[in-house]
Amino acid sequence: MAKNLVIVESPAKAKTIExxxxxxFLVRSSFGHVRDLSKKQLGxxxxxxxxxxxxxxxxxxxxxxxxxxxxGDAEIVWLATDExxxxxxxxxxxxxxxxxxxENTKRIVFHEITKTAILEAIAHPRKIxxxxxxxxxxxxxxxxxxxxxxxxxxxxxxxxxxxxGRVQSVAVRLIVEREEEIKEFKVVSAFRVTAEFEVPTxxxxxxxxxxxxxxxxxxxxxxxxxxxxxDAKFTVxxxxxKPSKKSPAxxxxxxxxxxxASRKLGFSVSKTMLVxxxxxxxxxxxYMRTDSVSLSxxxxxxxxxxxxxxxxxNYVKVRQYTTKSKGAQEAHEAIRPSYMNHPEISGDNSQQRxxxxxxxxxxxxxxxxxxxxxxxxxxxxxxSKEVFxxxxxxxxxxxxxxxxxxxxxxxxxxxxxxxxxxxxxxxGLTASEINAVxxxxxxxxxxxxxxxxxxxxxxxxxxxxxxxPTISTIQKREYVIxxxxxxxxxxxxxxxxKKAVIKESIKTEKAGYEKAKLFPTDIGTxxxxxxxxxxxxxxxxxxxxxxxEQFDKIAAGKSIWAEVIRDFYFPFHEQIELTQKKTIKFTxxxxxxxxxxxxxxxxxxxxxxxPMIQIGDTESDEKPRFARLGKxxxxxxxxxxxxLDLFKLPRSIGEFEEAEVTVGxxxxxxxxxxxxxxxxxxxxxxxxxxILERAIEVIGEKRLINEKKTIKEFAEDPSLKVLxxxxxxxxxxxxxxxxxxxSKDPASLSLEDCRKIIGDSGETKSKSTRKVTRKKx
DNA sequence: CAGTGAGCGAGCTTCCGCTTGACTT
Numbered sequence: 001m002a003k004n005l006v007i008v009e010s011p012a013k014a015k016t017i018e019x020x021x022x023x024x025f026l027v028r029s030s031f032g033h034v035r036d037l038s039k040k041q042l043g044x045x046x047x048x049x050x051x052x053x054x055x056x057x058x059x060x061x062x063x064x065x066x067x068x069x070x071x072g073d074a075e076i077v078w079l080a081t082d083e084x085x086x087x088x089x090x091x092x093x094x095x096x097x098x099x100x101x102x103e104n105t106k107r108i109v110f111h112e113i114t115k116t117a118i119l120e121a122i123a124h125p126r127k128i129x130x131x132x133x134x135x136x137x138x139x140x141x142x143x144x145x146x147x148x149x150x151x152x153x154x155x156x157x158x159x160x161x162x163x164x165g166r167v168q169s170v171a172v173r174l175i176v177e178r179e180e181e182i183k184e185f186k187v188v189s190a191f192r193v194t195a196e197f198e199v200p201t202x203x204x205x206x207x208x209x210x211x212x213x214x215x216x217x218x219x220x221x222x223x224x225x226x227x228x229x230x231d232a233k234f235t236v237x238x239x240x241x242k243p244s245k246k247s248p249a250x251x252x253x254x255x256x257x258x259x260x261a262s263r264k265l266g267f268s269v270s271k272t273m274l275v276x277x278x279x280x281x282x283x284x285x286x287y288m289r290t291d292s293v294s295l296s297x298x299x300x301x302x303x304x305x306x307x308x309x310x311x312x313x314n315y316v317k318v319r320q321y322t323t324k325s326k327g328a329q330e331a332h333e334a335i336r337p338s339y340m341n342h343p344e345i346s347g348d349n350s351q352q353r354x355x356x357x358x359x360x361x362x363x364x365x366x367x368x369x370x371x372x373x374x375x376x377x378x379x380x381x382x383x384s385k386e387v388f389x390x391x392x393x394x395x396x397x398x399x400x401x402x403x404x405x406x407x408x409x410x411x412x413x414x415x416x417x418x419x420x421x422x423x424x425x426x427x428g429l430t431a432s433e434i435n436a437v438x439x440x441x442x443x444x445x446x447x448x449x450x451x452x453x454x455x456x457x458x459x460x461x462x463x464x465x466x467x468x469p470t471i472s473t474i475q476k477r478e479y480v481i482x483x484x485x486x487x488x489x490x491x492x493x494x495x496x497x498k499k500a501v502i503k504e505s506i507k508t509e510k511a512g513y514e515k516a517k518l519f520p521t522d523i524g525t526x527x528x529x530x531x532x533x534x535x536x537x538x539x540x541x542x543x544x545x546x547x548x549e550q551f552d553k554i555a556a557g558k559s560i561w562a563e564v565i566r567d568f569y570f571p572f573h574e575q576i577e578l579t580q581k582k583t584i585k586f587t588x589x590x591x592x593x594x595x596x597x598x599x600x601x602x603x604x605x606x607x608x609x610x611p612m613i614q615i616g617d618t619e620s621d622e623k624p625r626f627a628r629l630g631k632x633x634x635x636x637x638x639x640x641x642x643x644l645d646l647f648k649l650p651r652s653i654g655e656f657e658e659a660e661v662t663v664g665x666x667x668x669x670x671x672x673x674x675x676x677x678x679x680x681x682x683x684x685x686x687x688x689x690x691i692l693e694r695a696i697e698v699i700g701e702k703r704l705i706n707e708k709k710t711i712k713e714f715a716e717d718p719s720l721k722v723l724x725x726x727x728x729x730x731x732x733x734x735x736x737x738x739x740x741x742x743s744k745d746p747a748s749l750s751l752e753d754c755r756k757i758i759g760d761s762g763e764t765k766s767k768s769t770r771k772v773t774r775k776k777x
Numbered sequence: 778c779a780g781t782g783a784g785c786g787a788g789c790t791t792c793c794g795c796t797t798g799a800c801t802t
Contacts, residue, residue: 009796032796039791059798086795140793147792154791161790168792277797289795465794607782618783626782650780666780678779723802730802739802 002026005074007067007094009081012281013113017080020115026074028067030081034060035093037144044141046569049562052141056097064097071098076106078122083109084329085555089136092128102127112296112333113286135555141565142166142547146538149576150531157579157586158527159606163477166544167462168470169531172479173539174447174455176520176528181444189492190215191222191436195388197234197379197429199421206421207432210379210390215439219493222436223504226497228383229434236427237387238378245369248400250293250321251334251362254464255457257288260361262450263407265353268516269449269468275350276335283338284345285358289464290332291457293321295362299333302340303366309341311402317368326460327548336362364404371397375420379429392420409451431497438492446517449482461544478610479524487513522611522635526588534579538572593640600624602643604635609667611635613643630665645688654692661695663687674699714751722746722754731757 004025008014011029018027035054037043045051056064071077077100079091091107094100106125110117143166150164193212198205216222252260257276261267267275276288295303300318307316323330337359345355373396379388395401447455453467462470474480487510496503520528531539547568553559589605592613600616607614609628616624627646629638650664650673662673663681670681672695679702681687685694711729712722720733722740729746731738731754738758740746749757 011797030796031798033794034796036794037792060796082795090795136794143793145792149791151791155789163791165792167794281797463794465796470793609781612782614782623783628780628782664780668779671780673780732802 002073003075004078005070005076006078006080007091009087009090010287012283013287016113016283017118020118026070028070030067030090030094031060031063033057033086033090033093034064034097037140042148043144050141050565050569052137054093067094068098071100074104076104078125079105079107079128080109080121082331083111084331085132085136085139085551087331088129088132089140092130092133095128112298114296114298117296129555131557132555134561135551138554138561138564139547139551142568145565145569145572149573150535150538153576153579154527154530157583158530159523159608159610162523162527163473164527164531166538166547167456167466168474168477168479169528169539170459170461170541170543171452171456171470172474172520172524173528173532174452175474175480175518176525178444178446179520179525182446185441185443187440187443189438189440190217191219191493191495192439193222193225193434193436195234195379195431195434197388197390198432199423199427199429201421208377208390208421208423209418210377210388213387213389216436219438219495222495223502225384225386226434226436226495226502229381229431229497230500232384233382234388234429234431235380235382236377236423236425236429237380239375239423239425240378241373241375243396244372244374246372246399246401247369248319248364248367248404249361249406251295251336251365252358253291253293253323253325253334254289254467255291255325255453257335257358258453258467259450260357260407261354262448263409264357265350267350267354269453269471271350272354273468275354279345279347279351279355279358282347284342284347284351284355285338286334286336287332288335290330290335291323291325291328291464292330292332293323293334294330295320295336295365296333299336299340299362300366303363306340307363307367311367315367315399315402317399318366321365325457326545334362360404364400367400367403368397370395370399370401377420377423390420392418394419409445409448434497436495438494440490440492440511443512446485446514446519448517452518459541459544460548474524477523478521479527480518480520482516483519485512485514485517485519487511522588523606526586526606529588530586534583535575537575588635590635592638592643595644602640604629604638604643606635613638613646615647628665628667630669649687653690653695656692656696656699661692661699663690663695672698711746712749714754716751720751720754722749733758 002024006017006021006025006027008017008027008029009032011031014027014029018025021027034056036057038053038055041053043053045053077098079094081087081090081094095105107128108121108125110121147163147165151162154162154164192215195210195212197208197210199208216225249256258269258272261272262269273288276285279285280288300320304316304318321334335358337355340359340363343359345352347355373394375392375394377390379390381387445451449471452471456462456467456470475482489508490511491506491508494505494507496505537543550559550564554561554564587605587607589603592602592604594600595602595615598615603614605612605614607626611629611633613627613629614624616622618624625647627643627649629635629646633642646665650662652660652662654661656674659675664671664673665687668680670685670687672679672681679698681690681698685698709724710721711724714720720731723730723732729740731740740749740757744753744757
C-alpha cells in the first residue's frame with residue numbers, strides 16, 4: 001500500500017500529478033465538493049447561530065466511500081485542493097467526512113502543475129485555514145438563505161417553481177433593463193458627409209476619402225452645404241503623422257474565452273465549456289475554469305521559445321499580466337495550450353478551432369507590440385469653417401498582429417486601415433464626388449450570452465464555474481429567451497454632388513437584425529419588477545461586491561462569520577415577512593379592453609401556468625374564461641383582437657371516422673384531438689385556419705409512426721405492449737416501462753415471456769424514483 | 778409529458794459553487 005494519498009479536485013489533474021510522484025504516492029480526486037447543505041430543508045439552523053446542516057451529496061457517496069478506504073491505509077493524507085475559498089472548504093469538508101487525524105493530514109497548494117512546483121509544495125505543507133473556510137461557509141449560507149427565502153415568496157406571489165438568487169436575479173435585471181433602454185431609445189438620424197478627393201502624384205492621380213468634421217441634423221442643412229461645395233476650393237492645410245502602438249490582449253480566462261469563441265466561432269458559452277473540457281481532459285490545454293491571466297514560468301519560457309522559432313527574436317516580448325477583474329481568486333493559470341510547440345492538434349472540428357484560438361491568443365500575448373503610424377490630413381474648404389479629415393494608418397511593424405487580433409462587440413468597426421498618399425501642405429485638391437448620407441443612431445445592443453458573462457464578471461457576480469450554468473438557468477426558468485430579431489427595412493437619403501450637380505436618391509437598408517440575443521420574457525420582466533420593488537438591496541449591482549468585502553474580512557480573521565450572516569439575515573427576513581403580508585398577488589395584470597360580445601373586461605396577466613388572457617372580472621359571480629397566451633405574443637404587444645381570437649379555440653373542424661376532430665392550443669402548443677387521442681400540430685400548421693383534410697393527414701402520419709413503434713401487441717392483454725423507443729425495445733404496461741434483457745429477441749416474445757420479464761425486474765419503485773431525480777437535475 | 782387557470786388544499790418547486798459521469802425503458 002502506498003504511504004501517501006494526495007487528494008485533488010479534478011481527476012485529470014490527479015492523473016498528471018501521479019506521473020510526477022513516485023510509487024509512494026497515490027493521487028485521487030474528490031470531484032469537487034463532496035458535501036453541501038441539506039437539499040430538502042433550509043439547511044441552516046438559524047436558532048443555533050446559523051449552524052450549517054451538511055450532507056454528503058448523493059452522487060458523491062461512492063467517491064467518499066472510496067477515499068475513506070484509502071485514507072485508512074495511508075500514513076499521510078495530502079489535501080491538495082485549489083488555493084482559493086472553495087478549495088480550502090473542500091479540504092476541510094474532506095477532513096471532516098473522512099475523519100482525518102490532524103497529525104497525519106497536510107494541506108498543500110501549488111500554482112502550476114509541474115514536478116518542481118509539486119515537490120516544492122510537498123516540502124512546505126501547512127494546516128487548513130479555518131478563517132478561509134469560514135468565509136466560504138458564510139458565502140454558502142448567505143446564498144442559501146437568499147435563494148430559499150426569496151424563491152418560495154415568488155411561488156406565492158407570482159407563479160410556482162420560480163427562483164431567485166444573488167446571481168441569477170441580477171443577471172435577469174441586466175437583460176430587463178437593457179430592453180427598457182432600447183424601448184426608450186429615440187432613434188435620430190444625421191447626415192454624414194464624405195468626399196472623394198483626387199490627389200496628384202508622380203504616378204498619376206490617386207483617390208483619397210475624407211470625412212467632414214461635422215454631421216448635419218437635417219437634409220436641408222446637408223443640401224445647403226453641398227450647394228456651397230460647388231464653388232469651393234479645397235486646400236490641404238495640415239498633415240500630421242503620429243506614431244502609435246497596439247498591445248496584445250492577455251491570455252484567456254473563462255470569461256474572455258467565452259466571449260472570443262462567441263464572436264469568432266459563434267459558440268454558445270455552454271458549447272465553449274464543453275469543448276474546452278474535452279481539450280483539458282485530453283491534456284491539450286490547462287484548466288478551463290479560471291479567472292487568472294497569469295502564465296507559469298514554464299509556460300512563459302515555452303512561449304518565448306516558440307515565438308522566436310517561428311517569427312524570430314525581434315517578435316519576442318515576454319509579458320506577465322495581472323488580473324484586474326473584481327473578486328478574482330486566481331487559483332489556476334490562464335487558459336493556455338499545455339505545449340506551446342503544438343500549433344495544431346488532432347480532434348474534431350470544434351476542438352481544433354477552439355484550440356487554435358487558445359494557441360494564437362497565448363502566443364500573441366508573448367509577442368512584441370505592433371507599431372503603427374497614424375496620419376491625419378486636414379483639408380480646408382474656402383467658403384466654410386468646416387474641414388475634411390482623411391485618416392490613414394500604416395503598420396510599421398506587425399508584431400503580435402501576425403498571429404491574433406481580438407474582436408470587439410461593436411458591430412460598426414471600419415475606422416482604420418487604408419494608406420494615405422504622400423501630400424504636401426498647401427496642395428490644392430479637386431473633389432470628384434461628395435456624398436451626404438443619412439445615418440441613423442444605433443440602438444443599444446441586446447446582450448449575447450457572452451457579453452452578459454462579460455458584464456457579470458465586471459460586476460463581480462458569478463464565478464468561472466457558474467457563468468454557463470447561470471445562463472442556462474435563467475433560460476430554463478423562462479426569464480429570458482435566446483432569439484433572433486428580424487431587421488426592419490427603412491429608407492435613407494443620399495445626396496450626391498458630382499460634376500456641379502446635386503442628385504438626391506433614396507435607398508433602403510435592413511436595420512436592427514440581431515442573432516442569438518437575450519430577450520426578457522413577460523415572466524422575467526414581472527419577476528424583476530417584483531424583486532426591484534421589494535428587494536432592491538439584493539438586486540443592487542453592488543450587493544455582491546459589498547458582501548465579498550465582508551467575506552474578505554472573515555478570511556482575514558477580522559470578522560466572525562455567523563455575526564456577518566446575522567447582521568444580514570434578520571433585516572432581510574423582516575423584508576420577506578413584510579412583503580408576504582403586505583402584497584397580494586403580483587400578476588402584472590393589464591386591462592386590454594372590453595369584449596364586444598359579452599361586454600366584459602378582457603385582461604392579460606401571468607397565471608399559474610404563464611401568460612394568459614382572462615375575460616370577466618375575478619370578483620364577479622360568473623366564472624371568468626381563460627386562454628393561454630402562446631409564445632408568439634407578449635403581454636406588452638398583444639392586441640384585444642388577437643386576445644379574443646384565442647377564445648375561438650378549441651373548435652370543432654369536422655368529423656373523421658364518425659368522431660369529432662377538434663383543434664386547440666395547450667401547454668405544449670397547438671394540438672388536434674380525435675377519439676380522446678391528442679396529436680401535436682407541426683409548427684407549420686396554424687390552428688386558427690387548419691381544415692379537416694389536413695388534420696386527417698396529421699392523424700395518419702402519427703398513426704404510421706406509432707405502428708413502427710409497436711413491435712408486438714397481445715389481444716389477451718391490450719395494456720401490455722412491446723415498443724421500440726429511444727433506447728431500444730422495451731415493454732410498456734400502462735405508463736410503466738420495463739427493460740428487455742439483451743439475451744431475448746423482442747420480436748419473438750410471447751405474452752408469458754413478457755410477464756416473466758416484468759416479474760423478474762421487480763423493482764419498479766426504484767425505477768420511478770430514479771425518474772423523478774432525473775427530472776430535477 | 779398532456780392540454781390546466783378562480784376557489785378549496787396537499788405536495789411539489791428553490792440558491793451558488795466545486796467537479797464529472799451517467800447508461801436512460
